[in-house]
Amino acid sequence: MKRDAIFEFYRRLAEANPAPETELQYTNPYTLLVAVALSAQATDVGVNKATRRLFAEVSTPQQMLDLGEEGLRDHIKTIGLFNTKAKNVIAAARILVDRHGGEVPRDRAALEELPGVGRKTANVVMNVAFGADTIAVDTHIFRVANRTGLAPGKTPLAVELKLEKVTPAPFRTHAHHWLILHGRYICKARRPECWRCPVADLCAFKPKTPPPAEAKG
Structure with a gap:
């Protein structure tokens, strides 16, 4: 072309x-990161259904750690690959708390260091949460x-x-x-x-x- x-x-x-938006539901950069990570090989509709109750309870990495892997699994068990995704989300929350003060980093390299976060997920977070042209x-x-x-x-x-x-x-x-x-x-x-x-x-x-x-x- x-x-x-x-x-x-x-x-x-x-x-x-004129103003397109993601169809994933989220409340802040962290819940967006979680939603995008959960959406791999799953539909946005399915992810939104599972996270509606989760995000009413959890909105920070520390709250995710407090919920724990078993608690997270109970929320997302309707999503494909939920066991692996639960492990990755909890491991990523630990890194965010320990290395980033509980904040979602804005650069691709730091995002891609998080378990379960590849280039595609990093690009979505950078674009939607921080307005980057990714x-x-x-x-x-x-x-x-x-x-x-x-x-x-x-x-x-x-x-x-x-x-x-x-x-x-x-x-x-x-x-x-x-x-x-x-x-x-x-x-x-x-x-x-x-x-x-x-x-x-x-x-x-x-x-x-x-x-x-x-x-x-």
């Missing part, structure tokens, strides 16, 4: 949703970037670096959310809804998916 088309691509997504490449963004021709790449990191290079400055802060939401609700994995896509004419994907009525006919 050429530079002018990329600008128009983002402009249209921005026009449709782009966390999940399955939705990876698909959209490759399918549309916006930023093709063979790995999530390759796509991330390409997106950072081609995304115009005015759109960098919200690019992450626009692309995720576009992939989640329109540019779906199995059957993209091209007939109602605001950027279909800019997209390299062929053949475009027809409306359901036409597809049946």
Whole structure:
């Protein structure tokens, strides 16, 4: 996708949703960090259901340590890989208390030192909690970037670096959310809804998916 088309691509997504937000529910940077870590291989809806009661009780790393691993497991047992995630969340809380005064660090390197926190989670926290121009490449963004021709790449990191290079400055802060939401609700994995896509004419994907009525006919 050429530079002018990329600008128009983002402009249209921005026009449709000027202030996109994460669909994960959280109360502060720490609960955001926990929610994102729990969301690996799980849906935001499922995570929100599990954390609603948890975050009413826990909002700091120390409170998480006080709850303990067993208590945390009881809250998140409906989420996939909950045993491993509980261990990681408790271990991360200990590091935050011991090394960071109970505060969530703002830089990627420090975040990635926390158990259960990879580059994607670190990027989400930096973007959502601290307003950094980071782009966390999940399955939705990876698909959209490759399918549309916006930023093709063979790995999530390759796509991330390409997106950072081609995304115009005015759109960098919200690019992450626009692309995720576009992939989640329109540019779906199995059957993209091209007939109602605001950027279909800019997209390299062929053949475009027809409306359901036409597809049946």
